Amino acid sequence: MLALAGCGAGESYSPTVDVIGSYFPAWIVCIIAGIFITVIVRLLLVGLTVHRYILLKPVVYTFMTAFFTALVWLMFFKN
Numbered sequence: 001m002l003a004l005a006g007c008g009a010g011e012s013y014s015p016t017v018d019v020i021g022s023y024f025p026a027w028i029v030c031i032i033a034g035i036f037i038t039v040i041v042r043l044l045l046v047g048l049t050v051h052r053y054i055l056l057k058p059v060v061y062t063f064m065t066a067f068f069t070a071l072v073w074l075m076f077f078k079n
Helices: 026-047 057-076
Strands: 016-019 022-025
Touching (some): 026 057
Antiparallel strands (some): 016 022
């Protein structure tokens, strides 16, 4: 019992977002927003003809999605 004493201490809640009456974990909303922002940035890069100069496109867009996901999390759920 003494080893488990710290498990419930502090703020142990799961941030959720109300979407049309259903509660979703906030990380799902952040991932969807990160993918959406990455698609918009990709379309901008294609329009500016920078897309063809990017090497290792899957790696760049994967890290871009992770960056935007973390950015959305920090902007809206940083507490």
